[in-house]
Amino acid sequence: MNVQTQTPTAPLASGVKLAIMQKRFDGVTRKMANTLLRTARSGVINTARDFSCALVTADCELLTAADSYPIHVIGGADLMARAMLDIHPNLKRGDAFLHNSPYHGNSHAADHTILVPVFDDNDVHRFTVVAKAHQADCGNSLPTTYMGNARDVYEEGALIFPAVKVQSDYTDNRDIINMCMMRIRVPEQWRGDYLAMLGAARIGEREIMRMGAELGWEALSEHARQWFDMTERQMVEIISTIASGSARGTCTHDPLPGTPAGGIPANADVTVDAANGMITVDLTDNIDCLPVGVNLSHACARTAALVGVLNSLPKPVTPNAGSLRRIEVKLRENCCVGIPRHPHSTSVATTNLGDRVSNAVQLAMAAIDPKVGMAEGGAALPPAAGVISGHDPRNGHAFVNEVILAAGGGPGTPVEDGWLSLFCMGNAGMPFYDSVEIDEMLHPMMIETRKILTDSEGAGAHRGAPGIVTAFRPIDCDFELGFCSDGTVNPSLGTRGGGDARPARQYLESDAGEITEMTTSEHVHVRRDQRVVSMTNGGGGYGDALTRDPHRVARDVEEGWISPARARDVYRVALTPGGAVDEAATAALRAG
Numbered sequence: 001m002n003v004q005t006q007t008p009t010a011p012l013a014s015g016v017k018l019a020i021m022q023k024r025f026d027g028v029t030r031k032m033a034n035t036l037l038r039t040a041r042s043g044v045i046n047t048a049r050d051f052s053c054a055l056v057t058a059d060c061e062l063l064t065a066a067d068s069y070p071i072h073v074i075g076g077a078d079l080m081a082r083a084m085l086d087i088h089p090n091l092k093r094g095d096a097f098l099h100n101s102p103y104h105g106n107s108h109a110a111d112h113t114i115l116v117p118v119f120d121d122n123d124v125h126r127f128t129v130v131a132k133a134h135q136a137d138c139g140n141s142l143p144t145t146y147m148g149n150a151r152d153v154y155e156e157g158a159l160i161f162p163a164v165k166v167q168s169d170y171t172d173n174r175d176i177i178n179m180c181m182m183r184i185r186v187p188e189q190w191r192g193d194y195l196a197m198l199g200a201a202r203i204g205e206r207e208i209m210r211m212g213a214e215l216g217w218e219a220l221s222e223h224a225r226q227w228f229d230m231t232e233r234q235m236v237e238i239i240s241t242i243a244s245g246s247a248r249g250t251c252t253h254d255p256l257p258g259t260p261a262g263g264i265p266a267n268a269d270v271t272v273d274a275a276n277g278m279i280t281v282d283l284t285d286n287i288d289c290l291p292v293g294v295n296l297s298h299a300c301a302r303t304a305a306l307v308g309v310l311n312s313l314p315k316p317v318t319p320n321a322g323s324l325r326r327i328e329v330k331l332r333e334n335c336c337v338g339i340p341r342h343p344h345s346t347s348v349a350t351t352n353l354g355d356r357v358s359n360a361v362q363l364a365m366a367a368i369d370p371k372v373g374m375a376e377g378g379a380a381l382p383p384a385a386g387v388i389s390g391h392d393p394r395n396g397h398a399f400v401n402e403v404i405l406a407a408g409g410g411p412g413t414p415v416e417d418g419w420l421s422l423f424c425m426g427n428a429g430m431p432f433y434d435s436v437e438i439d440e441m442l443h444p445m446m447i448e449t450r451k452i453l454t455d456s457e458g459a460g461a462h463r464g465a466p467g468i469v470t471a472f473r474p475i476d477c478d479f480e481l482g483f484c485s486d487g488t489v490n491p492s493l494g495t496r497g498g499g500d501a502r503p504a505r506q507y508l509e510s511d512a513g514e515i516t517e518m519t520t521s522e523h524v525h526v527r528r529d530q531r532v533v534s535m536t537n538g539g540g541g542y543g544d545a546l547t548r549d550p551h552r553v554a555r556d557v558e559e560g561w562i563s564p565a566r567a568r569d570v571y572r573v574a575l576t577p578g579g580a581v582d583e584a585a586t587a588a589l590r591a592g
Contacts, residue, residue: 018230021215021223026066028207029053032131032200033067039199041192042136043442048404049432051133053200055208056081057224058125061321070307071350071426072107072132074319075329076299079105081128084115084163091117091125096167096198098176100138101160102297103342108349109158110138110145112194114166116201118208120217127220129204131197135190136387137400139183140347143389144482145402146381147347148521149257150293156345159183167198185389185400228322235326236277238315242369246271249364251356251376254489254520258291263490266337266356268305270364281305281361282330286337293347293521294484296354298331298339300346300426304354305329307426308361312373348484351380351424355408355486358425359493362411366495366542371414375464375495375540378408379487380424383506383518384470384534386483392444393476399443404434405450405472406534408487409465412458412498412542417552418465420452422539444479447472452559453502453535455566460498460541461548466561467502467538471509473531484521487537498541499570505535545571546590550581 032053040046052068054077065073083104084097097115100106106113113132117125138145141157150156159180166176180194181187212220247270252263269282283305289295296304309327310319317323331338337357340346359376366373384406391398410419410429423431436447449471458464485504492501508516511529518524526532553573556562567573572592574585 018223018227022064022227024211025055025064028204029055029064029066029068031207032129032204035200035203036131036133036196040133040196041189042401043434044136044402044404045133045193045196047432047434047438048402049430053204054130055204056128056130058127060085061224061228062324063224063227063320065319069427069430070310070319071300071303071354072111073130075303075306076105076107077130078321079299080113080115080130080163084128087163088165093119093123094167094169095165096201097163098161098166099163101162102299102340102346102349104162105299107297107299108346109156109160110135111350112138112197114197114201115163116205118205120212126212126217127208129201129208131200131204133193133197135193136402137185137190142482142523143185143400143480144387144523145347146387146482146484147293147345148484150345150347151258151291153343153345156293156347186398228320231318231320231322232325235317235323238313238317239272239277239279239326240274241314242272242274242372244272244274245368247364247367249360249362249367251359251363251493252490253294253353253356254486256292256294256521264290264294264336264353266353266360268308268357268360268364270361270368272368277326278328279309279326280328280330281309283337283357284330284332284335286335288334289336289340289344293345294353295336295340295344295346295349296338296357297346297349300349300354301331301337301339301357302329304357304426305361308358309365311358311425312362312365314372348381350426352484352486355380355425363493363495370496373495374413375411375458375460375498375542376492377411377418377422377425377539378465378467378492378501378537379485379504380407381483382407382485382504382534382536383481383483383532384468384536386481388443388445388479388481390474390477390479394444401443403439403443404431405439405447406433406468406470406536408536409457409467409501409538411492411539412460412462412464412494414542415462417462418457418539420465422465444475444477445472446475448531452561453538454560455563456502457538457561458492458494458499458501458541459545459570460494461543461545463541463548464492464494464501464539467504467536470534471531474526474528476528478525478527480523481526481532482523486520488520492537492540494540494542496542497544499545501538501540504537507533509533550586554579554581
């Protein structure tokens, strides 16, 4: 990370002018995002909204990633832009680059990214626009984009494009397109998603060129410099309100074949230096890369640490190159949560082990100062967010798509309960959970159950969100299901006296009642006489459950999040037959 140890002192433009100009830039990324949402073909993009758009300056500093997944672009957009420049030093107007290499700054191979350099009238490179979208299929050896058990990138099988030029003079390189069409399953679906990404990037290019013509290119560049300085000042001010200190947080991913028996630990050593406005996250004391697909890419390791810090702050701050100057992330090469060496697989880098890193940072921040940090959030990518594939008996067409029906619940915080539909820490609650009706319309499946899993939350003064139980099955066919889950062996941890969440569970159940338990990472054949049952993790609790407001406990019971028995036994809250708080009995329970 680019670290400055002194607060910038250059005079700033008026706050109003800075805010208005930045809204213009944010509006560019929102136009790009709207294009992707409305024109992409695969459900993981046009239904679940698994995509991000960002703007980067010519010298590879993140300017805005409004309404984007943090894990996609906060700590990786600059790395991708730098890789483009390093590989193609002679950029021209009309160029576009297809980038998905986790060894050159991208998150993981399933996140295809279009990079477009933007030039002024004198052909000077001014900005780079980034349009990234998770693909339903990226050419893996199995029809899933999450190869948790892949021993290396070769077994993973994805096509890898290290900032490959896919357009010159606004015209496609058909050789690259043809490679994708031959290798990627359901090629017309990928082609539509590619056009959606390209269209989004070109809209971003057009809008920035319009701003440059209207306001002047130097004005845009000067805005970026001053915007970075202002957000850095904001970050320094926020850090000054946190207690100084150091702590280690450790969260453990469930074991996979070839990993330690108890799982994969993620250690984060966090230091807060309030006086100098710096937070340091050291991830170097972790094990080497493993022969599995959950190793973190450089971008995801860096971003996961940044997400843990940004989640933990007492006030929100805009993530950009300015505010991120105040967070130093220390990584090492050949580390499972560091900088991987080819050919280690990073197929699942955006979620599982990355979430454990973010959670470890949050736990460390909470240990340093009880006013900040978070507990541990629920694990990502259960079977309820797996990739289904097969042939639709209604029309004979092949299908591959990630259905996002449910995932982990959010962690408790110092000030509020966990967010029910968090999905995972690095996605910041932004994925849309699929509509039951739309999934059933688009795929040969029936969703039989999706409901709150009562008593699954981590109890606390501010409890974690509960897990979700989902059951679905194929209709008139068999299909395949690929997933790489977590939280079955190592559930979400509470902090500051908060309780742990209930472990996840997943299994296949036949119509005859036969139960087949599923492990952390599998690619399974689901018969037409079977249903998939997925019970996801809730979030951990923050603070002692005996200090939780009894009336909030009563509301949780009313809404079905916890049972009356759990209210009595864990939260020590007595309820009347009508569901109201029995104040005297509650006081007696808590006194005892």
